Amino acid sequence: MFNKIIAALAPYEAKLVAVSKTKSEDDIMRLYDMGQRIFGENRVQELVAKAANLPEDIQWHEIGHLQTNKVKYIAPFIDTIHAVDSIKLLKEINKQAAKHDRVINCLLQFHIAKETTKFGLDYEGAAELLQFLKDNPMTNVRITGVMGMGTFTDDMDQVREEFKTLKSIFDRLKIDWFEKEDSFKEISMGMSGDYPIALEEGATMVRIGTLLFGARY
Numbered sequence: 001m002f003n004k005i006i007a008a009l010a011p012y013e014a015k016l017v018a019v020s021k022t023k024s025e026d027d028i029m030r031l032y033d034m035g036q037r038i039f040g041e042n043r044v045q046e047l048v049a050k051a052a053n054l055p056e057d058i059q060w061h062e063i064g065h066l067q068t069n070k071v072k073y074i075a076p077f078i079d080t081i082h083a084v085d086s087i088k089l090l091k092e093i094n095k096q097a098a099k100h101d102r103v104i105n106c107l108l109q110f111h112i113a114k115e116t117t118k119f120g121l122d123y124e125g126a127a128e129l130l131q132f133l134k135d136n137p138m139t140n141v142r143i144t145g146v147m148g149m150g151t152f153t154d155d156m157d158q159v160r161e162e163f164k165t166l167k168s169i170f171d172r173l174k175i176d177w178f179e180k181e182d183s184f185k186e187i188s189m190g191m192s193g194d195y196p197i198a199l200e201e202g203a204t205m206v207r208i209g210t211l212l213f214g215a216r217y
């Protein structure tokens with residue numbers, strides 16, 4: 001399945017975030033030995049424990065909702081944080097990254113699904129955050145793109161519309177805020193059930209767990 005997914009991503013030059021939450025270090029190493037280097041986790045405690053035991057050239061991504069008080073635990077090593085949806089969180093990431101003299105990549109999470117329970121910004125909220133960042137530059141965070149989760153549904157037309165929405169938000173942000181910044185380039189969308197659609201709609205990064213590792217219990 002790994003090779004099949006890699007082959008599907010290739011024409012789009014999209015990256016695979018292998019979502020290893022709840023899976024063992026042996027499971028991770030099996031994919032690592034096949035060449036995979038980007039792994040995504042959502043629980044901070046689990047992420048910190050795995051990172052301590054596994055090879056240093058793994059690029060760890062925090063993909064879940066992140067509480068401000070947990071940022072300090074991952075700041076020494078995290079490559080990318082996918083779910084940034086507040087100024088408060090961004091400030092804390094900047095502060096903790098500075099302590100380690102690092103720059104942490106951040107994706108702005110947008111609310112694109114119909115479900116009301118999911119986190120994320122709307123365009124106005126993002127504009128407010130980016131204006132704050134313009135007025136108060138933060139040297140230890142880099143906004144590298146956007147992230148979203150489609151509705152959990154079998155209705156693939158709906159999911160496609162949601163992915164189109166995220167792509168159009170990205171395009172608009174690019175023009176309004178990041179015209180000259182090449183580092184703003186990532187669209188993180190698509191999971192096991194919908195990644196082919198996400199790729200068609202412009203994903204540069206897909207987050208896949210179940211298809212790679214089997215079901216989580």
Ligand SMILES: *Cc1c(COP(=O)(O)O)cnc(C)c1O
Nearest residue numbers: 019063191192193207208209210
């Ligand atoms: C768990 C998770 C995934 C992966 O989901 P699968 O359906 O197992 O591929 C992707 N993104 C986020 C934010 C997740 O929490």
